[in-house]
Structures are given as C-alpha cells and as structure tokens.
Amino acid sequence: MLVSDFDFELPPALIAERPAVPREAARLLLHAGSVDPRALTVADLPGLLRPNDLLVFNDTKVIPARLYGRRARDPEVRVEALLLKPIGDRRWTAMARPAKRLKPGDRVLFDGGIVAETLGRDDDQIILRFDREDGELLLALESAGSMPLPPYIVAQRKADAQDKTDYQTVFAEKTGAIAAPTAGLHFTPALIERLKAGGVGFARVTLHVGAGTFLPVKVDRVADHKMHAEWGEVTAETVAAIAAARAKGGRIIAIGTTSLRLLESAARDGGLKPFAGDTDIFITPGFAFRVADGLLTNFHLPKSTLLMLVAAFVGLDAQRAIYAHAVEKGFRFYSYGDTSLLFRQASPE
Numbered sequence: 125m126l127v128s129d130f131d132f133e134l135p136p137a138l139i140a141e142r143p144a145v146p147r148e149a150a151r152l153l154l155h156a157g158s159v160d161p162r163a164l165t166v167a168d169l170p171g172l173l174r175p176n177d178l179l180v181f182n183d184t185k186v187i188p189a190r191l192y193g194r195r196a197r198d199p200e201v202r203v204e205a206l207l208l209k210p211i212g213d214r215r216w217t218a219m220a221r222p223a224k225r226l227k228p229g230d231r232v233l234f235d236g237g238i239v240a241e242t243l244g245r246d247d248d249q250i251i252l253r254f255d256r257e258d259g260e261l262l263l264a265l266e267s268a269g270s271m272p273l274p275p276y277i278v279a280q281r282k283a284d285a286q287d288k289t290d291y292q293t294v295f296a297e298k299t300g301a302i303a304a305p306t307a308g309l310h311f312t313p314a315l316i317e318r319l320k321a322g323g324v325g326f327a328r329v330t331l332h333v334g335a336g337t338f339l340p341v342k343v344d345r346v347a348d349h350k351m352h353a354e355w356g357e358v359t360a361e362t363v364a365a366i367a368a369a370r371a372k373g374g375r376i377i378a379i380g381t382t383s384l385r386l387l388e389s390a391a392r393d394g395g396l397k398p399f400a401g402d403t404d405i406f407i408t409p410g411f412a413f414r415v416a417d418g419l420l421t422n423f424h425l426p427k428s429t430l431l432m433l434v435a436a437f438v439g440l441d442a443q444r445a446i447y448a449h450a451v452e453k454g455f456r457f458y459s460y461g462d463t464s465l466l467f468r469q470a471s472p473e
Contacts (some may be wrong), residue, residue, distance in 0.1 A: 141281065143290050148314075152464065176372040180327050181326060181329075185300065187299060189206055190273075192235050195225070203226070210258050214253050217251055234268065240252040240255065291459075295311070331354055341429060353402035357400040388411075391415050408435075410436065419466045
C-alpha cells in the first residue's frame with residue numbers, strides 16, 4: 125500500500141487547540157458497521173457499552189519534556205529540545221532545534237538552571253548528558269519543562285500552565301511518556317463511576333508514548349516505514365481481567381491506539397500473555413487482531429501510522445467514510461479534539 129492511500133483534506137479550522145470543557149462534552153462518533161448519525165458525546169458512553177465490557181486504559185504519565193535554552197558558547201543561539209528517552213548515565217535521546225548547530229561538546233543552558241552537554245547524533249536525534257541524575261532531572265522538569273504538545277498546536281501557541289492539566293489523563297500514574305494517550309483525556313472521575321455503575325470494567329496497561337507513535341511517515345510505501353520502539357507492560361492481572369470479561373461475554377475495548385498496540389503486541393505469538401519490554405508493532409490493513417473488539421480513538425493526522433491502524437481495525441473504506449463524515453459534520457481533530465468509538469463487529473447495541 126502507498127502512504128498516499130491514507131491522505132485526506134482537513135480544514136485547518138477543525139484542528140483543536142484546547143480540549144472540550146468539561147472533558148466528557150467532547151463529541152463522539154460511533155461506528156459499528158456504519159456511522160451512527162446520532163449527535164453523541166463522550167458523556168453518552170455508558171449507554172453505548174454493555175455490562176461486562178472491559179475498557180483498557182494506558183496509565184502512562186506525560187513528562188513536561190520540552191526544554192528551552194541557549195548554547196553556552198553563543199547565547200544568541202536559542203535551543204529547543206524535546207527529551208525522548210533516558211539511556212543511562214544521565215544521558216537522554218532528544219529531538220532538538222537547531223540540531224545541526226549543536227556540535228559534540230556543546231553545553232546548553234536550559235531554563236531552570238538545567239545544563240546539558242551534547243554528545244553526538246543518532247540519526248535524526250541528538251544525545252544529551254545532563255548535569256543531574258534522571259530522578260533529579262524529572263523533578264526539575266516539573267517547573268522548568270513544558271508539556272510536549274504536538275507540533276500542530278505548538279505552531280499556533282506555546283504550551284502553558286493549563287496544558288499541565290489538560291494534557292494529562294485521569295489514569296496517569298507511571299512517568300515516562302512524551303505524548304499523551306489522548307483518547308484517555310476524555311475521561312473524568314464522574315464518568316468512570318457511571319461506567320462502573322453500569323457494569324463496565326477497567327483494566328490498565330502501560331505504554332510510554334514516544335517517537336514511535338508520533339513521528340511522521342517519510343516514505344512512499346507503507347511497508348518501508350520503520351517504527352521506533354516504545355516500552356510497555358501488560359500485567360498478569362490485566363491478562364486475567366481480559367479473560368474474565370471474555371468469559372462473561374464482554375467486549376474488550378481499548379482506550380486509545382497506544383492501549384490497542386500494546387495489547388496486540390502481547391498477543392503476537394498467539395494468546396494474550398503478560399508482556400514487558402519494547403514494542404515496535406506497526407498495525408496496517410491486513411493485520412490479524414487477537415484482543416481488541418472496540419477502540420476509542422481521536423481523529424488522526426493524514427498519512428499517519430495511527431490512521432493506518434484505524435483503517436486496519438475497521439477497513440480502509442470504512443475509515444474513509446468515518447473521516448469524511450467527521451470533516452463534513454465539523455468534528456474537532458487531533459490530540460485535543462473529539463473522539464470516535466469504533467467496533468470491528470457490527471453492533472454495540
């Protein structure tokens with residue numbers, strides 16, 4: 125398949141810069157064999173699910189991983205760095221601007237008194253060694269760092285204090301992501317209680333969202349794209365919860381593409397098993413799903429790996445119909461936008 129098969133026209137006005145308030149007021153597009161024409165919101169979710177259905181959420185917590193600073197030997201050179209992953213000995217991989225002007229040995233003076241030395245490059249990333257251990261750095265980032273909003277938002281405005289709340293899910297517990305699992309942003313404690321009261325269960329996985337999820341596809345053929353690995357964990361407790369829900373006739377519904385990718389990674393060799401480690405799973409049309417029956421997911425970028433996953437889940441023709449409907453009806457797109465509830469098999473009723 126060609127990457128161009130996953131392109132579509134999106135009016136810029138439909139790109140959300142802020143989330144809906146309250147969170148569950150976001151619009152919801154339901155697809156169960158066809159697009160449901162009802163005007164639904166996330167608050168309607170309890171009525172769309174059945175007792176014994178199981179929602180699987182990602183409990184990763186976003187790091188305020190974007191730093192701003194200056195090159196020490198030439199303070200006129202402003203530096204922006206997005207920390208990606210710790211690799212030991214106070215070193216992190218990062219994406220930086222202007223990366224080509226940062227040479228090995230260059231020191232960067234970031235906001236908050238954070239100092240790093242440039243060690244070199246690794247493909248499109250740089251390696252920074254910081255002046256403090258990872259634990260101390262994470263504490264410093266809470267005040268000195270900015271939330272790593274996607275480029276299409278940052279192009280319009282910088283992250284602010286409100287984003288530290290808005291760009292974090294209510295499920296967030298385990299620090300390590302550099303992007304939010306955005307389908308989870310629609311949930312509130314009150315909505316969760318309503319779902320539980322209706323007999324819907326919850327289970328957790330952890331996928332520390334990294335470059336693999338959001339990097340653009342730069343090749344022409346889908347098969348030529350290489351996913352960056354991200355660390356994830358599916359516990360024995362979650363495996364047992366999924367088996368129990370299935371035994372009661374419940375459906376397994378992934379809250380977000382990150383949860384779905386991790387569940388399917390843990391079932392790659394057949395049945396679902398506990399999993400802990402890196403995954404570079406790339407889900408495209410033709411993929412054989414083993415775990416997820418449903419998917420709650422926002423509306424994704426043209427030609428992105430996430431859009432390809434949606435096409436794999438519901439079929440390419442259905443994905444195109446869903447997105448054409450969303451554009452026509454003015455749904456809000458991307459991380460802070462509206463959402464969709466998609467079923468692989470017809471009828472959540």
